[in-house]
Amino acid sequence: MLGDHASFIVAAYAGSAVVLLGLVLWIAVDGRLLRRSLDEMEARGVRRRSDSRGGRP
């Protein structure tokens, strides 16, 4: 189906998929960890000054 050079086509698509999925996962996990850390800080009573004054989060 992909001809004599199928291995190059498959390698290009598979390699790109792996790298892009890695980037998506890295950004998603980073965001999740940051939110968790911020929630922990809030649970300990540490808030931004704007929150202490009743401002928006």
Place this chain on the structure above:
Amino acid sequence: MAIMDYANPTRFLGLAGRVLPWLAALTAAVLLVALWLAFQAPADYQQGETVKIMYIHVPFAWLAMAGYTALAVSALGILVWRHPLADVAHKAMAPIGAVFAFLCLLTGSLWGRPMWGTYWVWDARLTSMLVLLLLYLGLLALRSAIEDAGQAGRAAAVLTLVGFVNVPIVKFSVDWWNTLHQPASVFRMGGPTIDPSLLWPLLLSAVGFTLLMVTLHLAAMRNEILRRRLRALEARAAAEAAFA
């Protein structure tokens, strides 16, 4: 509400939270259709099925240059307007652009081997694209080498603007020098030279990967704002503990 109002980090977080799920879904849908069309498109009369690599290689190349252009605009925002969101946008785009530049080189290399008989040649297009990747990596290294965030942002902005000279070199290298890489066949005077049966899947693929880059950039910007808030809270907690 004016568009500039979203340049406020808190408003930006609200906007990103609302837009990102829709943008991610649209990205996935467009990419799926584009890749399906790419694999339905006919083989090239000279390159055969290896032309399938074009549907990812060319968007990666365009977006590596577009990402660096976005960095240059953000660099102006850092140096001229000193806007904090410009620094956030700059820092968030650098690793994403680096990935697209790397993928451009990787897929180009895998396309070059069966077509040119070599994975790599030091011609102007390939070398200038490698320089673009090195510039991205240099920006990442520079930011991590300077402890003061403001100073790191300004230094990275200066390096970005100096390195921006490489973007037109990448684009026009195939016209200015005799290269093994083929000349421009889509964005050129006189219109595209690619048959519409191959051009439309390519353009849709470019739209899909552009949406992916925008989605990832928005998500990375949101992360960067949260990271700065976390650092500020940690500093506040440490200061309160010291005075307690």
